Amino acid sequence: MAQILGGITTSHIPAVGNAIDKGLQDDPYWKPFFDGYPKVHAWIREHKPDYVVNIYNDHGLGFFLDRMPTFAIGAAHEYRNEDEGWGLPSLPPFPGAPELSWHIIESMVEDEFDITSCQELAVDHGFVVPMQLFWPGAPNNPDMPRAVPISANTVQHPIPTLKRALDFGKALGKALRSFPEEAKVVVLGTGGLSHQLDGQRAGFINKEFDQYCLENIVSDPEALTKISRMELVEKAGAQGTEFLMWMMMRGALGDEVTEITRNYHIPISNTAAGTLLLECAA
């Protein structure tokens, strides 16, 4: 059976891809952000996961408002990174793991999570930037695991509740641990932390709330399920609702986790950037 090694979360700001392209890691603006990743790299090199389940939110590349899945799971041989409208160079396709995808889909639906399966899915910065951060040179990194993308709707309300996100993660964990292959899996939760791009409140960041979330996502994620969705919008900012991906990731890891590394920095672009690596109990 497959084993879940742990989970890694990170912000997925589009400007990060550009900073990587230009080699700005030691630039004074970027250094406090990129300093959060060497420990993640070392952990990945040590454990070498075979699969990566990348939980992110599409921002208007893979899905539009004509049909907006609440939870979508990729089931493709590869995932293309395409132009999001800014004409930036796209990365080569990321290799998929359709047999794992369909195993997850079967297991999730049996557990009464109604999901949308996607045999074609273009992936945006929400999926790609974390891969670049964790596997430098991705997808052309020799340790690049095969990927299963999972996208949750945070574009249009109603978005899932924090409880639903955590429960989704728990069912995902069960699905992964029942995959009949001796394989190592890492789960990513991407997006956040607090930020707001739109309205007169654009630029809103909430350090105190982010710290509360960072503490509890490690030790007491159930406490976070008490936060209502409107409270999340109010306290994390309109786009800080991406914290749902962290909840989904956390649910998959089980009760006992060890924090390996954490980083938090304000601001990168318009965002409070957070990174966290949690290892599952063996």
Added chain:
Amino acid sequence: MAQHSHDYHIDIPGTTVFDGRMAMKGYALNKMCYDFNRAENREAFKADPEAWMEKYGLREEQRQAIRDNDILAMIEEGGNIYYLAKLAGIFKLSVQDVGGMQTGRTREEFQAFLASQA
């Protein structure tokens, strides 16, 4: 549409909750912006914005918001920031520019405001 039983619409100053009502109001505007994912559509818009807005059936208020480069008016008209970001890209505006435009700050002032929350 009163739906008080749901977790629905507490008043958050300066924040528009993009829900079904806004998604319906903004559909044509957002669809045009979503289609800017393709370079040829961006070029077509740049060549003749009025004809391109007509093609997508934008409401007059939406067209005027675009003519005025007024982000807050676009949001009022149902625009969602993730799609509007693609329109902003055509005008080479970063999210900090867009943040400044919405809050009455220059780009530098907006960046300083972000940093002040560290």
